[in-house]
Amino acid sequence: xxxLSALFLFVGLMLSAQNNRLIYEYxxxxxxxxxxxxxxxxxxxxxxxxGSKFYSKSTFESDSIVQESIKKQLASGMKxxxxxxxxxGGEINYEVEKTYPEYKTYLIASVxxxxxxxxxxxKINWKIAPEKKKLGEFNVQKATAEFAGRSWIAWFTTDVxxxxxxxxxxxxxxxxxEIYDQTGTHKMELKGLKKITETKTEELNTQGKxxxxxxxxxxxxxxxxxxxxLKQFENDPVQGMRExxxxxxxxxxxxxxxxxxxxxAEILRAMEQNAKEEMAxxxxxxxxxx
Numbered sequence: 001x002x003x004l005s006a007l008f009l010f011v012g013l014m015l016s017a018q019n020n021r022l023i024y025e026y027x028x029x030x031x032x033x034x035x036x037x038x039x040x041x042x043x044x045x046x047x048x049x050x051g052s053k054f055y056s057k058s059t060f061e062s063d064s065i066v067q068e069s070i071k072k073q074l075a076s077g078m079k080x081x082x083x084x085x086x087x088x089g090g091e092i093n094y095e096v097e098k099t100y101p102e103y104k105t106y107l108i109a110s111v112x113x114x115x116x117x118x119x120x121x122x123k124i125n126w127k128i129a130p131e132k133k134k135l136g137e138f139n140v141q142k143a144t145a146e147f148a149g150r151s152w153i154a155w156f157t158t159d160v161x162x163x164x165x166x167x168x169x170x171x172x173x174x175x176x177x178e179i180y181d182q183t184g185t186h187k188m189e190l191k192g193l194k195k196i197t198e199t200k201t202e203e204l205n206t207q208g209k210x211x212x213x214x215x216x217x218x219x220x221x222x223x224x225x226x227x228x229x230l231k232q233f234e235n236d237p238v239q240g241m242r243e244x245x246x247x248x249x250x251x252x253x254x255x256x257x258x259x260x261x262x263x264x265a266e267i268l269r270a271m272e273q274n275a276k277e278e279m280a281x282x283x284x285x286x287x288x289x290x
Contacts, residue, residue: 019048020047020194020196021046022192022193023057023190025189026042026043026166026186026187027040028187029185030281031282031284035183041058041090042056044056045165047162047164050100055092056090056092059092094107095108098164105120106118106120107168107226109226111226111230111232111233112238112241114229114240115217115219117220118221121222121223122148124145124168124171127143127144128143128173129142133155135177135178136177138160139159140155140177141156142155143172150182151181152181152182156175156177157177158174163175167188167286175190177189186286237272238268238275242268245267254267
């Protein structure tokens with residue numbers, strides 16, 4: 001009876017005009033050579049009448065702390081802003097937005113010191129299978145699709161009147177409760193839900209300063225342009241910071257592993273090393289073909 005009540009409550013939430021938060025557990029292997037070592041990230045899918053937003057709980061909280069720290073430093077009149085490169089969790093740094101009812105899908109991601117909003121131009125062609133089962137309190141049905149270089153298996157429920165799901169996945173006749181790729185290195189599963197009040201992301205007033213590592217207004221580009229930016233970043237991961245440091249009167253101080261660095265050459269070396277190490281250990285991205 002409790003499961004049935006929970007299902008009716010869920011449907012009631014989705015039908016209401018309230019904003020709703022679906023909580024997904026995302027298990028993934030960042031390194032393709034260590035597929036038995038899965039990491040876990042809690043992801044939010046916030047839904048309202050206009051669309052949805054998918055993002056990492058930990059990254060959002062970590063970025064908010066950084067933003068608040070910068071805001072206080074600027075308010076105190078500090079000329080040099082100190083930014084910590086330490087992050088407690090939050091390895092998923094991208095967001096995905098969808099607009100209703102047309103379900104236009106956008107990836108919002110940073111490359112170097114810039115943020116981009118990328119319109120997805122690839123349609124997901126689902127093949128609905130006859131297989132059905134019970135997943136928690138939901139009656140679900142199987143569907144498969146090829147997307148961005150991976151083969152995906154999804155389990156969706158028509159008990160919920162919304163055709164959405166985590167990441168860029170949507171277009172099925174119901175909500176995606178679980179989805180995973182055939183390698184088993186990426187899996188997202190619905191674990192909870194709650195009502196939320198509408199929240200608006202506050203844009204930081206940097207007082208004219210170009211401060212790295214802060215949330216910036218994303219630049220609208222197409223997917224081909226985004227792929228080009230990714231390749232440029234892989235070839236030269238500190239290009240954006242080099243350009244920033246070369247500007248007259250530009251002073252940057254960062255904290256790396258508890259050590260404050262202000263020398264431009266040292267900053268570039270530390271950032272380049274960090275970027276290359278991060279790319280090496282994150283070689284199993286959710287999109288093999290971006």
